[in-house]
Amino acid sequence: MAAAVAVADAEGLAAVSIRRVAAELDARTMTLYSYIGSKEDLLALMLDAVGAEVLVHEPLPSSWREALVMIAWREREMVLRHPWRTDLISQRVAVGPNGLRHVEQKLSVFDGLGLDRLTSWRVLAAFNDYMTGFVVREALERGTPRSEGISDTERAAVAEPYIRELVESGEFPRLAPMIQEGVRGADDNFERGLNWVLDGIEGSLPR
């Protein structure tokens, strides 16, 4: 599992094949199947391993909002360390013990707020959905590590005439300038969006 995570971190999830991971361990291919039932199992193990990294061990802030912000940053940082995590988000992979602990920890944030179960669930879902969307987009924009050996400058070179055409077509007066100048400050964008979501939630809470 650690070997698989290492490969994924270094070369992306696509590089994680049974043969490759076995080679990394100086074992023959089929040897892995003594320990896992299928590749799906391996992916589930990888997911649970990195899931452990987002668990908060120190006491959470008593404010539900501060606690969620803390968890949010840990989640995002974990995904930045393991960008392949986002490739598995849309896949049905078994949730392991650390995944469950993580959900439970999030739910614990609402203790004492007097929320009914449906509302707790919805708050959690909205929070998770924003997080999912953000980290997926961020991972996409940063690009997978060593993605087909195409460097950023090469990519930009390919994109350039495409962008010029876009600007000159005049069909996208609002979009074109944004693409042209780019948007900086991922950290700020993350916080801004997160705060909008939390503001919205906070406004609907009983006080």
Next chain:
Amino acid sequence: MAAAVAVADAEGLAAVSIRRVAAELDARTMTLYSYIGSKEDLLALMLDAVGAEVLVHEPLPSSWREALVMIAWREREMVLRHPWRTDLISQRVAVGPNGLRHVEQKLSVFDGLGLDRLTSWRVLAAFNDYMTGFVVREALERGTPRSEGISDTERAAVAEPYIRELVESGEFPRLAPMIQEGVRGADDNFERGLNWVLDGIEGSLPR
């Protein structure tokens, strides 16, 4: 492209192989390569095809909020028609003309609000991120069509002892009852979360 979309709709994205799509068209495998450069191209075409479905052709509501809600519903409905869309969200697939038009349409919603470009971009990003997260989760919960022939009842049967163990372990006092009883009303959950996001945004807008 239409053949590929049909296969994906019916059997999931995994069923879309060059050989399979060719067979669907009564053509030999390599024939497809007269029209597309690679499978990636085919996926980009599929994406742009369904992207056309979310474009709003009638005039958008003048209220930015109502306009975004309208677009949000169209996006979600499109994904429900083509759940494989979520499998491509974390993949670097080329954006086609319809994708660009869609972004431009979203940006047009902010016309006249006097937002600077950075703020417009952030509002759009937050909206998109929530949408992405929601539809990915919803598609996951609904399951891919014909996913390995495992029916819902079978799945529930497999999950049952797992859930019982979860409840009895006592380690997940908050999560366990939620899994046990489930949470209904995807439409309501969608609107609730969307409104939280929009509330948060609205609160920060100049008035």
Next chain:
DNA sequence: TACGAAACTGATACGCTGTACGATATGCGA
């Protein structure tokens, strides 16, 4: 109408994937 070029179709093959199967090697309890 004839012809050259372009577009299309097709068979075959290569290297990759996950994994089923069966044979061998290893280590441990009796």
Next chain:
DNA sequence: TCGCATATCGTACAGCGTATCAGTTTCGTA
């Protein structure tokens, strides 16, 4: 030391994307 469970391994199969090249059909122009 024996017997057996466990671990390891080689081989093989079906599927994938697609490179190559040869054969065929279609079409624009002279």
